[in-house]
Amino acid sequence: MRKYLYNLINPVISEIDKESLPFLQFDIPQQEAHGDFSTNIAMIISKRLKKNPREIATTITNALTLDTNVITKTEIAGPGFINFFFAPAYIANRTTEILDSGSSFGKSAKNSGKKANVEFVSANPTGPLTVGHGRNAVCGDTIANMLEWIGYDVDREYYFNNAGRQMRVLGDSVKYRYRELLGETIEFPEDYYQGDYIKTIAQNLINEHGSSLLDENPEGKFKAAAEEFIFADIKKTLHSILIDHKIFYNENSLYEEGKIKNLLEQLKEKGLIYEKDGATWLKLSEMGNEQDKVIIKSTGEPTYRLPDIAYHITKFDRKYDLIIDLFGSDHNATYPDVMAALKSLGYPVEKIKVLIHQFVTITQDNQTVKMSTRKANYVTIDDLVEEVGNDVVRYFFNMRSITTHMNFDIGLAKKQSDENPVFYLQYAHARICSIMRNASEQHIEQNRENLSVLVVPEEQKLLKKLLIFPDVVLQSAELYEPHRIAMYLQELAEAFHRFYTVCRIIGSEKHVAESRLTLAAATKIVLKNGLSILGVSAPEKM
RNA sequence: GCGCCCUUAGCUCAAUUGGAUAGAGCAACAGCCUUCUAAGCUGUAGGUCGCUGGUUCGAGUCCAGCAGGGCGUACCA
Numbered sequence: 356m357r358k359y360l361y362n363l364i365n366p367v368i369s370e371i372d373k374e375s376l377p378f379l380q381f382d383i384p385q386q387e388a389h390g391d392f393s394t395n396i397a398m399i400i401s402k403r404l405k406k407n408p409r410e411i412a413t414t415i416t417n418a419l420t421l422d423t424n425v426i427t428k429t430e431i432a433g434p435g436f437i438n439f440f441f442a443p444a445y446i447a448n449r450t451t452e453i454l455d456s457g458s459s460f461g462k463s464a465k466n467s468g469k470k471a472n473v474e475f476v477s478a479n480p481t482g483p484l485t486v487g488h489g490r491n492a493v494c495g496d497t498i499a500n501m502l503e504w505i506g507y508d509v510d511r512e513y514y515f516n517n518a519g520r521q522m523r524v525l526g527d528s529v530k531y532r533y534r535e536l537l538g539e540t541i542e543f544p545e546d547y548y549q550g551d552y553i554k555t556i557a558q559n560l561i562n563e564h565g566s567s568l569l570d571e572n573p574e575g576k577f578k579a580a581a582e583e584f585i586f587a588d589i590k591k592t593l594h595s596i597l598i599d600h601k602i603f604y605n606e607n608s609l610y611e612e613g614k615i616k617n618l619l620e621q622l623k624e625k626g627l628i629y630e631k632d633g634a635t636w637l638k639l640s641e642m643g644n645e646q647d648k649v650i651i652k653s654t655g656e657p658t659y660r661l662p663d664i665a666y667h668i669t670k671f672d673r674k675y676d677l678i679i680d681l682f683g684s685d686h687n688a689t690y691p692d693v694m695a696a697l698k699s700l701g702y703p704v705e706k707i708k709v710l711i712h713q714f715v716t717i718t719q720d721n722q723t724v725k726m727s728t729r730k731a732n733y734v735t736i737d738d739l740v741e742e743v744g745n746d747v748v749r750y751f752f753n754m755r756s757i758t759t760h761m762n763f764d765i766g767l768a769k770k771q772s773d774e775n776p777v778f779y780l781q782y783a784h785a786r787i788c789s790i791m792r793n794a795s796e797q798h799i800e801q802n803r804e805n806l807s808v809l810v811v812p813e814e815q816k817l818l819k820k821l822l823i824f825p826d827v828v829l830q831s832a833e834l835y836e837p838h839r840i841a842m843y844l845q846e847l848a849e850a851f852h853r854f855y856t857v858c859r860i861i862g863s864e865k866h867v868a869e870s871r872l873t874l875a876a877a878t879k880i881v882l883k884n885g886l887s888i889l890g891v892s893a894p895e896k897m
Numbered sequence: 898g899c900g901c902c903c904u905u906a907g908c909u910c911a912a913u914u915g916g917a918u919a920g921a922g923c924a925a926c927a928g929c930c931u932u933c934u935a936a937g938c939u940g941u942a943g944g945u946c947g948c949u950g951g952u953u954c955g956a957g958u959c960c961a962g963c964a965g966g967g968c969g970u971a972c973c974a
Contacts, residue, residue, distance in 0.1 A: 382913055385920085395916065398954070408954075433917045434954055479974075519974065634972055645900080645970090652972040659974050684968045687901050713902060714968070755910065760903055760967055767909090767923095775936095776922060782936050793933050823913095830913080842911065845921075856929095856938045875933095897936065 356449075356822065357381050359425065360392055360439060367418045368396060371411065375400045381439075383823065390430070390438030391446075391819065397435040408435025444807035446818050447870075451803050453821060453877040461828045461884050466506035471677040472670055473499040476593065476600070477514045480585040481525050482550055482728040483735045484592045486763065487683075490715050492736070493752035493890070494837055495681045496598045498710070500888045501832035501840070507677065511599070514666060516606040516659075517582050524548065526578030530568075532557035533577065537566050550731035556584045592736050596745045597890045604669075606662050614665045615657065622650075627699055642695040659689070664696045671702050678707045679835070687711050710835055712757035719765045734765060742769050749890045750777035754841040776845060777891060780882065783848040785897040787879040790860060794872050797861055801876055802869035809870050813857045817850040817878065824881050828888070837889065844885045851878050 360381050368376055378399045381392040397415060401408035412431040419429065428440045453460050475495025478488055499509045516522070528548040535541045536557050543549075560568060560580055568576055593599065609615050619635075622628045627638050633653035637660065640647050650661045670678045682690065690709050698704045717724040717734065726733045739748055751768070754776065755761050768775075794800075809818065824843070831839035860871045883893040 382916080384917075385913085386917070389917070393917090398916085401954080436917070516974070521974070632972085636972095649972045654972075656972085658972065663974095684902065686969085686974090688969045689974085691900090711901075711968095716967080758902065759910070762909065764909085778936050779922085782934080786934055786937085790933050797933090826913095834914085838911085839913095842921085845911095849921085852937055855933080859933065861933045897934075 356392070356441065357826070360394075363419060363426075364394070364396070364415070367415050368400075370418075371414065372400045372404060375403060384436075384438065389432060389436070391441045393432075393436045393438045395436055397431075397437060401435065411435065412437050443810040443815055446815060446822070447806040447809040449822050450806055450809075450818065450874060450877050453880055454803070454873070457880055458884060460880055461504060461824045463505045463825065463829055465829070466502075466676075469507050469676040470674060471499075471502050471507040471509045471679065472512055472673070472675040473502065473509060473679040473681065474512045474514055475499075475679075475681040476589075476598075478589070479515050479519075479521055480517065480582050480589060481521055481548060482585060482731075483552065483733075483737065484589055485726050485728070485733040485735055486717055486739055486765075487715065487726045487733070489736050489739070489748065490712055490752045490757070490761070491681055491683060492593060492598055493596065493749050494712060494757055496596075497749075497753050497837040497840075497889055498679065498681065498832075498835050500890065501828065501835075501837065502677070502679075504828050504888060505832045510601050510675075512602040512604055513600040514604045514606070516662070517578075518607055519659075522578055522582070523574055525581050526575075527573040528553050529556050529560070529577040529581050530571075530573040533560055533568065536561055537569070546729060548729055548731070550728070552585070552588070553581070556581050559584070592740075595740055596736065596748055604666065606666070609662050609665045609669075614669065615661060618661065618665045618668065619651075621700060622696075625699065627696070637692070637696060639692055639695055642699050644691055644695050648692055660692055660696075663689070663693045667693060667697055667707070668700075668702065671697075671706075676706065679710060680707065681710045681712065684711050684713050708835065710757065713760045715752075715761045715763045717763050717765060724765075739765075739768075743775075746777055746781070746891045747775050750775070750780075750841065753837045753889050753891075756836060756838045778897070779852075780844050780848045780886065781892070781894050782897055783851045784879060784882045784886070784893045785895060786855060787851070787875050787882070788895040790875055791872070791879075793861060794868075799861065799868050799872055801873040802866075803873055805866040806870050806873065808867055809874060811858055813850075813854040814871070814874060817847075817854045817874065820847050820850045821877055821881050824885065840885055840888050844882065844889075847878070847881060847885070851875075851882075854878075 361379065364379060365376070368379055375396060379394065379396050381394050384390060384393045397408045397412035400406070400411050404411070409431055412435045416429045416431065416437060421429070424442055425445050426439055427442050430438045432438055473495055476488060476492050478484060484492065496511065499511050502509050525548055531541055531543055531547065532554045535543070536554065560576070571577065622637070628635055628650065629638065630636070634649045635651035636647045637650045638647055639645070648660060649658055651657050680690065694704050694707065694709070717726065724732070724734070736748070809815070827839060827843045831837065858871055860868050860875065863871065886893045
């Protein structure tokens with residue numbers, strides 16, 4: 356419908372003021388009285404030509420020749436908006452497009468042939484995934500889904516590091532528990548990993564090796580066992596909320612494949628690093644950032660910046676057209692350094708989109724819960740899924756903009772799971788399935804021949820909602836904003852529930868019943884498609 | 898101190914990217930089930946869009962300043 360309008364207006368605008376053409380766009384007015392679409396182009400031209408916008412709008416509308424089967428009327432309103440009213444029958448007949456496309460209604464080939472990489476979660480394997488990781492995990496996966504819907508070939512990637520201090524402490528924590536379980540009296544360090552899973556890992560080692568590992572280096576079998584155990588747990592957790600990364604990229608491989616060494620040589624060659632106080636510094640101040648930072652400590656160990664830069668170079672080497680990094684706000688100070696270095700090395704950094712989500716504040720009994728993996732003070736994603744189910748978890752994290760500092764009340768989430776908005780959407784889907792079952796028993800069949808009978812306001816509202824779905828998907832994906840899909844589905848479900856209340860199918864006149872059933876079928880398709888982007892199931896019964 | 902983010906109804910959050918009368922859910926109140934699922938629908942009430950200026954046809958949205966909150970600001974990741 357937008358395209359139709361565009362083709363209609365375009366020639367007229369070209370004649371009045373070619374320069375304004377790029378600004379031509381059509382919005383859906385908030386108020387129904389303002390029509391199905393509106394454009395502010397007259398106001399834009401007005402600014403450039405210094406003419407009265409309403410006069411320009413009149414000129415435009417007078418120049419149009421309308422097919423009243425499609426557009427019944429136009430009007431000029433307010434300061435100079437032009438509003439368009441589509442013919443109800445025309446709208447009703449668009450339903451067939453939804454039915455024909457089915458499970459691919461809403462998909463676009465806009466980016467077909469392009470490859471995207473979405474890096475998310477990327478938590479080091481030191482403990483189970485917590486509710487704190489939930490937002491990153493769910494939003495990352497949903498963004499990947501959205502990109503697939505607009506044509507990208509998407510790789511989901513998880514970057515981790517099993518070499519640093521964190522992991523050393525982890526291995527040592529296991530060894531302490533190992534000795535403890537073998538009867539030794541130990542004093543477990545306060546800043547070591549306190550979680551019970553450490554004991555489980557130690558017990559597993561005892562079952563397998565007995566006491567033969569007492570002389571083993573904590574960084575050897577202990578760390579390896581911990582990493583393996585915890586990673587298996589993380590993958591299982593992610594899988595339970597429908598997340599399966601294709602690539603697990605280990606920082607170690609950057610060293611093993613000589614990528615770190617290559618990078619250092621490149622940086623040296625371009626004069627971007629220097630030595631001071633026994634450490635190697637990156638000249639970030641010359642790249643426009645605040646201050647120089649250390650990339651190799653005086654101990655000879657690199658800081659995280661060096662591997663991070665090398666890692667991102669591999670993403671360029673792997674020929675991605677779009678590279679998405681999803682971080683929590685605690686990383687917001689680190690990526691500008693990496694970006695600056697990549698830019699100085701001549702990489703096309705505009706292909707990288709860094710998305711920062713704000714933290715979810717977890718509250719329990721009116722108290723803020725400060726999550727800490729070290730202190731084993733956390734609520735895990737597993738706990739939450741077990742309590743409320745993966746649909747609620749996925750919907751919850753997807754329903755708010757990632758820029759919002761979201762609040763999550765654990766008690767409320769558990770208690771009010773029945774009232775969670777996700778059920779509102781799923782209920783609409785289940786209702787449709789139920790109608791279809793009943794209609795089938797009554798021998799009412801879908802029929803596209805008489806769709807123009809769908810002119811009741813509730814039918815028209817629902818139809819219009821359905822038809823904008825592809826636009827919503829495209830916009831959400833291009834803005835990397837999953838919550839827009841969730842908001843849209845909420846509105847769609849509302850439109851359906853109203854339709855359901857006012858417009859009966861069984862018992863209505865044959866043509867009406869058949870057409871309404873067809874409309875319900877189209878609604879079912881869109882609900883299911885939308886829910887699948889969010890990773891939420893569409894139940895047949897509730 | 899500096900950087901990024903946030904401040905909208907009692908609570909949790911939207912707002913078509915600068916559009917017309919700022920909207921949902923929860924909580925509150927009043928209604929609607931002998932007909933397709935009441936996990937639903939209808940209605941009432943609830944607002945100085947943190948504050949002050951500025952930009953323009955038009956500002957919750959952009960700019961400046963101020964106040965409050967979150968996250969950072971390492972030779973940790």
